[in-house]
Amino acid sequence: MKAKKQAASIAANAGAWLITAISLVPFLLILLNSFKDSLGASEMNLKLPGLPLQLTNFLVVVEKGKLLTSFFNSCIYSVASVFLCTVFASMASYVFSRNRSKINRILYLYMVLGITMPVNYVALTKVMMLFHLNNSRLGIVLLYTAMQLPFSIFLIHGFVAKLPVELDEAAVIDGCSPMRLFVSVILPLLKPAIATVVVLTFLNTWNEFVSPLYFLSSSTKWPMTLSVYNFFGMYFKDWNLVCADIFLTSLPVILVYLLGQKYIVSGMTAGAVKG
Amino acid sequence: MNKNKIYPMWFAVLALLIYSVLFVLPGLIGIGYSFTDWSSYSNQLHFVGLENFKTVFSADENYLKIIKNTLVFTLGTTIIKNILGLALAVLLTKSIRLLNFHRGVMFLPSVLSTLILGMIFTSILNPSSGLLNTFLREIGLGGLAKPWLTSPHYAFKSVMAVDIWRGTGYIMTILIAGILSISQDYYEACSIDGASSWQKFRFITLPLLLPTLATTTVLNVIYGLKVFDMIYALTNGGPGKATTEVLYTAVFKKFGTGQYAIGTALSSVMFVFMVVIGFFMIRMMTKDEVQE
Numbered sequence: 001m002k003a004k005k006q007a008a009s010i011a012a013n014a015g016a017w018l019i020t021a022i023s024l025v026p027f028l029l030i031l032l033n034s035f036k037d038s039l040g041a042s043e044m045n046l047k048l049p050g051l052p053l054q055l056t057n058f059l060v061v062v063e064k065g066k067l068l069t070s071f072f073n074s075c076i077y078s079v080a081s082v083f084l085c086t087v088f089a090s091m092a093s094y095v096f097s098r099n100r101s102k103i104n105r106i107l108y109l110y111m112v113l114g115i116t117m118p119v120n121y122v123a124l125t126k127v128m129m130l131f132h133l134n135n136s137r138l139g140i141v142l143l144y145t146a147m148q149l150p151f152s153i154f155l156i157h158g159f160v161a162k163l164p165v166e167l168d169e170a171a172v173i174d175g176c177s178p179m180r181l182f183v184s185v186i187l188p189l190l191k192p193a194i195a196t197v198v199v200l201t202f203l204n205t206w207n208e209f210v211s212p213l214y215f216l217s218s219s220t221k222w223p224m225t226l227s228v229y230n231f232f233g234m235y236f237k238d239w240n241l242v243c244a245d246i247f248l249t250s251l252p253v254i255l256v257y258l259l260g261q262k263y264i265v266s267g268m269t270a271g272a273v274k275g
Numbered sequence: 276m277n278k279n280k281i282y283p284m285w286f287a288v289l290a291l292l293i294y295s296v297l298f299v300l301p302g303l304i305g306i307g308y309s310f311t312d313w314s315s316y317s318n319q320l321h322f323v324g325l326e327n328f329k330t331v332f333s334a335d336e337n338y339l340k341i342i343k344n345t346l347v348f349t350l351g352t353t354i355i356k357n358i359l360g361l362a363l364a365v366l367l368t369k370s371i372r373l374l375n376f377h378r379g380v381m382f383l384p385s386v387l388s389t390l391i392l393g394m395i396f397t398s399i400l401n402p403s404s405g406l407l408n409t410f411l412r413e414i415g416l417g418g419l420a421k422p423w424l425t426s427p428h429y430a431f432k433s434v435m436a437v438d439i440w441r442g443t444g445y446i447m448t449i450l451i452a453g454i455l456s457i458s459q460d461y462y463e464a465c466s467i468d469g470a471s472s473w474q475k476f477r478f479i480t481l482p483l484l485l486p487t488l489a490t491t492t493v494l495n496v497i498y499g500l501k502v503f504d505m506i507y508a509l510t511n512g513g514p515g516k517a518t519t520e521v522l523y524t525a526v527f528k529k530f531g532t533g534q535y536a537i538g539t540a541l542s543s544v545m546f547v548f549m550v551v552i553g554f555f556m557i558r559m560m561t562k563d564e565v566q567e
Binding site for chain 1: 278279280281282283284286287289290291293294296297298299300301302304305308363366367369370371372376377379380381382383384385386387388389390391392394395396398399401404405406409440444445448449452497500501503504508523526527529530535538539542543545546549550552553554556557
């Protein structure tokens with residue numbers, strides 16, 4: 001019996017390692033090949049890079065791929081839309097959750113419907129042109145904000161519902177204005193939900209590729225996803241450079257993942273599990 | 276207390292405005308434009324009735340195949356990701372060493388840009404020098420080495436396989452949270468009654484996990500219908516005629532060639548379809564929320 005259990009345990013551990021290896025291979029591939037020379041990377045295998053490590057790959061990529069500009073763009077797009085989305089979403093979901101009048105309930109459902117709704121990019125060009133948002137950084141920021149609002153509102157709404165209403169009542173009796181009540185009483189208590197929204201919105205906007213593809217024609221405004229894809233098209237024979245580019249583009253996302261794993265998992269599983 | 280005063284409506288105005296203008300409005304005017312001959316060739320718009328929808332649903336064109344591709348992709352990946360995700364979730368809720376490491380790594384593909392993953396897999400699946408085929412040849416299974424992305428016979432399955440690789444960790448993570456929320460009492464009671472591990476899975480885990488599985492299914496369906504980045508990077512709809520073309524890649528192509536009316540008609544078909552799915556999904560997701 002004991003031997004059987006041990007065998008099962010070994011099998012389970014081995015299985016877990018196998019799947020982990022399969023999940024990890026593409027990442028190792030990028031990491032290893034970004035340190036090779038062009039010839040060594042042309043086979044894109046998992047052999048260790050020969051010495052000396054080709055650190056110049058990264059310099060070449062930064063220069064030829066105009067990574068500094070696109071890194072700067074990605075930062076603007078992500079930071080600005082994370083900020084706008086968090087502020088607007090927390091204000092809106094607070095009101096929707098606290099004052100459940102019929103109209104507010106309908107408005108909440110209307111917002112949350114955006115989680116499934118697809119964006120009609122073709123018709124969106126008309127709207128963007130109307131407001132002069134085509135090929136503009138502001139346009140992309142507002143578009144990202146709009147796309148991230150539904151899920152953010154869904155997340156914060158559920159969280160606000162768990163805060164006791166007595167808090168609000170006490171604050172109002174003490175003479176708190178609505179704005180002060182929200183900023184000084186509610187907002188500090190929403191920190192965990194807001195952290196989740198910040199991390200998820202950052203990841204989604206950093207990885208976003210479709211909107212810039214449709215709406216940013218000038219390459220100086222491109223975010224990293226678009227410039228890495230463009231670089232891939234030009235240098236598809238130099239996998240060492242492509243890997244170095246991918247490595248640098250993915251680094252922020254992986255760092256955020258390592259630091260904010262708790263918030264990502266709780267956010268992505270929100271609504272899925274009723275505990 | 277006057278709730279409208281304490282919780283003023285203007286708090287919600289900015290969110291509603293941005294969302295309505297940049298998200299809902301394009302969807303709605305898009306439906307309007309799909310009854311016209313809007314294109315980049317002419318500045319004039321003419322009402323053409325159901326002409327665009329006739330084109331989309333006509334058997335002579337490729338669009339039905341594109342819709343079918345999208346549905347097959349969605350159903351196939353959803354089912355397989357759920358099954359694999361469930362198996363992994365069960366495995367990673369057992370006493371395994373370095374549990375959090377395994378969970379963390381398996382979730383990793385879900386945080387990276389799907390576009391970049393697609394780019395990496397064009398190399399891995401390269402017929403001559405790709406890692407997969409090289410590996411197969413080295414272990415003596417060279418016969419299994421196929422032109423994964425360049426042959427119409429395998430391309431669609433390869434694209435689905437890459438997406439399954441990418442998405443299973445996410446499903447697994449949700450299901451792990453679901454399994455961990457099941458009370459241990461059930462399992463203890465079952466052990467006392469002498470149930471096997473299979474019976475525990477079959478009669479406790481699975482039934483209590485059904486609501487979570489329903490959610491993962493819906494999430495997958497939403498993702499699958501909207502898939503773009505992955506296919507754009509891997510095959511861009513090819514090889515050959517629309518072998519792996521899905522709705523969003525087709526819409527982008529119509530946008531590129533200036534056939535806006537057809538593009539927006541395709542988008543509108545999807546819009547209506549997904550709003551209907553959305554209603555069910557939101558009812559499911561909000562039904563248990565705390566009510567005052």
